[in-house]
Amino acid sequence: MRYAMAVDTRKCVGCSDCVVACQTENKVPIGFCRDWVVEVMDGTYPQLEMEIRSERCNHCENAPCVRCCPTGASHFVEGGIVMVEHSQCIGCGACIASCPYDARYPHPDGYVDKCTFCEHRIKNGLTPACTAVCPTKCLYFGDLDDPNSDVSVVLKKRKYKTLIPEAGTSPQLYFLI
Amino acid sequence: MKEELIVSGRMNQLVDPHLHIWHWQISIYLFLGGMAAGILAIAALYYIRGREKDYSTAVRITPFLAPLLLIIGLVALFIDLRHKLFFWQLYTNIKLQSPMSWGAWTLMVITPVSFIWCALHIRDIYPRWDWKFSWLKETEVFFNKYKMVLAWVMLIYAIILGIYTGILLSAFNARPLWNTSILGPLFLASGLSAGAAATLLLSKDKAERKQFARIDLVLIGIELFLIIHMFMGFLAGAQVQIEAVNMFLGGEYTMSFWIFVVMLGMILPAVLEIMELKKFHIPVIVPAVLVIIGSLALRFIIVYAGQVSRWLY
Numbered sequence: 134m135r136y137a138m139a140v141d142t143r144k145c146v147g148c149s150d151c152v153v154a155c156q157t158e159n160k161v162p163i164g165f166c167r168d169w170v171v172e173v174m175d176g177t178y179p180q181l182e183m184e185i186r187s188e189r190c191n192h193c194e195n196a197p198c199v200r201c202c203p204t205g206a207s208h209f210v211e212g213g214i215v216m217v218e219h220s221q222c223i224g225c226g227a228c229i230a231s232c233p234y235d236a237r238y239p240h241p242d243g244y245v246d247k248c249t250f251c252e253h254r255i256k257n258g259l260t261p262a263c264t265a266v267c268p269t270k271c272l273y274f275g276d277l278d279d280p281n282s283d284v285s286v287v288l289k290k291r292k293y294k295t296l297i298p299e300a301g302t303s304p305q306l307y308f309l310i
Numbered sequence: 311m312k313e314e315l316i317v318s319g320r321m322n323q324l325v326d327p328h329l330h331i332w333h334w335q336i337s338i339y340l341f342l343g344g345m346a347a348g349i350l351a352i353a354a355l356y357y358i359r360g361r362e363k364d365y366s367t368a369v370r371i372t373p374f375l376a377p378l379l380l381i382i383g384l385v386a387l388f389i390d391l392r393h394k395l396f397f398w399q400l401y402t403n404i405k406l407q408s409p410m411s412w413g414a415w416t417l418m419v420i421t422p423v424s425f426i427w428c429a430l431h432i433r434d435i436y437p438r439w440d441w442k443f444s445w446l447k448e449t450e451v452f453f454n455k456y457k458m459v460l461a462w463v464m465l466i467y468a469i470i471l472g473i474y475t476g477i478l479l480s481a482f483n484a485r486p487l488w489n490t491s492i493l494g495p496l497f498l499a500s501g502l503s504a505g506a507a508a509t510l511l512l513s514k515d516k517a518e519r520k521q522f523a524r525i526d527l528v529l530i531g532i533e534l535f536l537i538i539h540m541f542m543g544f545l546a547g548a549q550v551q552i553e554a555v556n557m558f559l560g561g562e563y564t565m566s567f568w569i570f571v572v573m574l575g576m577i578l579p580a581v582l583e584i585m586e587l588k589k590f591h592i593p594v595i596v597p598a599v600l601v602i603i604g605s606l607a608l609r610f611i612i613v614y615a616g617q618v619s620r621w622l623y
Contacts, residue, residue, distance in 0.1 A: 203410035205403045221399050223393050225392075231482045231483075233621045296623045
């Protein structure tokens with residue numbers, strides 16, 4: 134099993150519903166977020182090109198945060214999801230410094246927190262909160278090993294990119310272009 | 311032209327300052343740990359080579375600083391933790407891929423060893439010291455018998471500690487400035503030179519001071535060589551590495567790096583030490599303190615600048 138997410142940068146309107154849904158679902162403390170929306174503008178007026186990306190933890194296959202964690206609090210669970218075990222995390226910040234996507238933040242309770250692909254929801258057959266709530270349906274979630282999953286189907290049809298693959302992390306967040 | 315906006319979440323002022331996750335605590339610890347490693351490595355090395363009599367300050371007196379530096383460093387590390395009560399998790403796990411795990415276990419060995427080393431030399435400071443309890447006396451006899459083994463353990467772990475302070479940072483490929491293996495030897499050399507400077511400060515023996523001024527000179531030479539090497543490597547590297555090194559070659563850290571680390575911390579003390587060796591009268595405190603300040607500045611600048619350097623996407 135290999136969970137992944139695809140984000141349609143052509144369909145996303147940048148409404149930030151995914152951000153609010155995540156904050157609500159995961160009780161993210163005020164002032165923090167596990168996902169965020171980036172708007173990239175390219176070109177000179179009037180020849181402009183825009184890309185909108187809903188970003189979060191890339192659940193990298195070669196995750197530097199898991200590698201550098203001194204206690205094993207950052208770990209992989211089934212499906213390649215990177216999780217943080219709160220009772221093992223000492224809050225040293227090594228994983229925050231090691232993430233090229235800056236996807237982690239120190240929770241006010243002391244441990245380090247980040248996107249979990251809503252592991253508690255997908256265990257029950259649901260999709261992550263951001264995906265479920267997206268009004269333009271531009272987020273696709275699923276198992277890459279299953280050829281009929283939403284994410285496998287859309288990745289077969291469309292061109293895509295990942296963010297800084299040259300950082301050697303093999304990210305599992307795909308951006309449709 | 312490319313313009314990037316973060317329309318939600320990250321626009322929040324509370325989020326992005328947190329990405330600068332390591333502050334003075336880490337810099338202070340890397341400096342103190344490196345200096346303690348330098349002091350202990352030099353003491354162990356001279357003891358193993360049987361030069362205890364010639365360099366008695368370095369072998370017997372300066373090591374008394376090491377436990378103190380290590381303890382202050384460990385307190386700084388503890389302050390840095392955000393989930394403090396879970397710190398013991400470091401010692402229920404061994405993670406070979408994580409430099410911080412290596413460092414935690416190294417500290418677990420070197421800190422008690424440094425205390426034992428000091429205990430064996432306590433009579434050099436308090437000649438009428440008495441351990442009071444018989445089991446303490448027996449422990450002293452035991453360690454005195456195996457002092458050579460202890461010295462080897464101390465030498466090896468001091469070198470691991472010195473290198474680890476650099477490797478801790480170089481394991482992060484997300485921060486291109488840190489992502490160079492030269493940081494390991496560079497921080498080791500810097501720690502050794504700070505350790506040599508400590509003996510230079512404490513020693514009252516002329517021959518010993520002369521020797522340690524020479525050691526410092528050689529180490530400063532090695533450090534300069536490693537810094538040039540590091541910059542050359544960066545300049546011949548990928549775009550992110552070129553951008554990282556440009557922070558020191560015209561960017562925001564240029565002044566602080568070249569003035570505090572290179573000029574005040576290396577070139578000036580080297581010149582003063584050469585003058586001293588050429589029989590000019592220079593108060594030894596000046597180059598020694600400059601070397602220590604340079605070593606501290608190097609840690610601060612690398613820790614802070616590294617967190618500014620990043621991949622752009």
